[in-house]
Amino acid sequence: MSGERTTTVLVGVTGGIAAYKSCELVRALMKRGYRVKVVMTDAATRFVTPLTFRTLTNEPVAASLWEDDPSAPVHHISLAEEADVFVIAPCTANVIAKIAQGRADDLLTTAALATEAPIVMAPAMNVHMWRDEATQENVDRLRDRGVVFVEPESGELACGDVGEGRLAPVEAIAEAVMAEAERAQDLAGRHILVTAGGTQEPIDPVRYIGNRSSGKTGFAIADEAARRGARVTLVTGPTHLADPFGVEVVRVQTALQMHAAVMERAEDVDAVVASAAVADFRPAEVARGKIKKTAAPEAIALVRNPDILAELGARQERPVLVGFAAETSDVESNARHKLEAKRCDLVVANDVSDPALGFGTDANRVAFVTRDGVEWLPMLSKRVIAREIADRLARLLGGADVE
Numbered sequence: 001m002s003g004e005r006t007t008t009v010l011v012g013v014t015g016g017i018a019a020y021k022s023c024e025l026v027r028a029l030m031k032r033g034y035r036v037k038v039v040m041t042d043a044a045t046r047f048v049t050p051l052t053f054r055t056l057t058n059e060p061v062a063a064s065l066w067e068d069d070p071s072a073p074v075h076h077i078s079l080a081e082e083a084d085v086f087v088i089a090p091c092t093a094n095v096i097a098k099i100a101q102g103r104a105d106d107l108l109t110t111a112a113l114a115t116e117a118p119i120v121m122a123p124a125m126n127v128h129m130w131r132d133e134a135t136q137e138n139v140d141r142l143r144d145r146g147v148v149f150v151e152p153e154s155g156e157l158a159c160g161d162v163g164e165g166r167l168a169p170v171e172a173i174a175e176a177v178m179a180e181a182e183r184a185q186d187l188a189g190r191h192i193l194v195t196a197g198g199t200q201e202p203i204d205p206v207r208y209i210g211n212r213s214s215g216k217t218g219f220a221i222a223d224e225a226a227r228r229g230a231r232v233t234l235v236t237g238p239t240h241l242a243d244p245f246g247v248e249v250v251r252v253q254t255a256l257q258m259h260a261a262v263m264e265r266a267e268d269v270d271a272v273v274a275s276a277a278v279a280d281f282r283p284a285e286v287a288r289g290k291i292k293k294t295a296a297p298e299a300i301a302l303v304r305n306p307d308i309l310a311e312l313g314a315r316q317e318r319p320v321l322v323g324f325a326a327e328t329s330d331v332e333s334n335a336r337h338k339l340e341a342k343r344c345d346l347v348v349a350n351d352v353s354d355p356a357l358g359f360g361t362d363a364n365r366v367a368f369v370t371r372d373g374v375e376w377l378p379m380l381s382k383r384v385i386a387r388e389i390a391d392r393l394a395r396l397l398g399g400a401d402v403e
């Protein structure tokens with residue numbers, strides 16, 4: 001199984017004076033037992049020769065998209081696939097900008113775009129370049145997409161200036177790589193079911209009662225859990241989102257269908273993350289034909305839908321349960337009530353009264369409510385919130401269960 005395979009760390013070296021420190025980083029990673037491969041930009045080869053890294057790692061060093069030798073063992077896709085963690089240290093402002101834009105004009109940036117592995121960046125540059133608004137905007141964009149930054153330190157810089165911009169200590173970078181390598185496997189051996197999106201409750205063949213859930217949070221959680229080694233089943237209401245890579249996707253329309261799809265699988269799963277906005281009610285009767293304007297009923301009678309999460313919570317052998325509480329008032333007390341009433345291990349609460357947050361947006365501000373208390377997170381992208389939820393989930397499941 002995956003636990004027996006040596007973890008491969010791809011070290012990207014870009015063209016800054018701190019490139020010589022990458023040699024120490026390579027050694028620090030090898031000392032921790034990782035297999036290390038190096039990819040360099042052309043500018044980086046002006047500071048340190050590929051031969052240095054080749055000798056340190058005992059692996060071929062990748063520097064060009066255009067290898068002369070057709071049998072050369074390196075190319076951008078295989079590099080991207082082999083990597084369990086991709087660390088770019090030192091990372092120049094230029095490479096940060098290119099990766100933020102999705103450019104891929106050399107081997108290193110191509111591998112960054114092609115990899116599914118977590119990316120760690122350790123920037124090193126002149127203080128003014130680091131503080132420049134363009135750089136900071138690019139860093140924020142990459143952070144939102146899940147890139148982990150090991151911030152540069154303050155001190156004397158190679159150019160003579162003083163300020164932040166020095167490469168972080170090698171040990172700090174190695175620690176960040178280690179944390180990502182562990183995180184990349186912390187849900188291995190687990191089966192996680194995620195519900196997402198809103199349900200649609202038909203009134204007649206063309207009309208329905210629905211809600212504004214986009215499914216983005218649930219899809220991000222499913223994607224994150226799969227990246228971290230879990231087997232993931234995503235049961236989703238109608239959304240325009242594409243299937244996350246490596247996830248089994250079950251598409252349903254109504255709450256009753258979602259209920260059936262979840263209950264069928266509930267016994268096989270270790271955890272259920274119920275991020276779907278399941279309609280609490282459905283029309284008592286669905287008209288067989290389209291209701292005519294002239295024959296519109298005065299009112300639509302509703303009946304209650306089953307509460308999937310509460311039903312799972314009431315089971316004797318229940319999986320780890322993560323519920324969601326999208327509230328417009330009394331967020332914390334509602335979430336705490338839900339935690340108890342539905343017997344959840346964690347409730348992710350958010351305030352949907354602010355139109356800039358919650359439904360359909362790419363960012364959100366959530367609180368984690370457990371029996372131990374409430375923890376508010378800052379405003380984060382849904383991708384990063386998914387990572388935070390997966391961190392808690394891994395803890396609740398008690399670490400990887402690798403056979």
Ligand code: C5P
Nearest residue numbers: 274275276278305306307308309323324
């Ligand atoms: O009680 P309320 O609907 O506000 O609870 C929200 C939480 O319960 C969410 O996690 C949601 O996915 C879940 N839920 C459910 N089945 C329902 C209604 C809500 O699983 N019918």
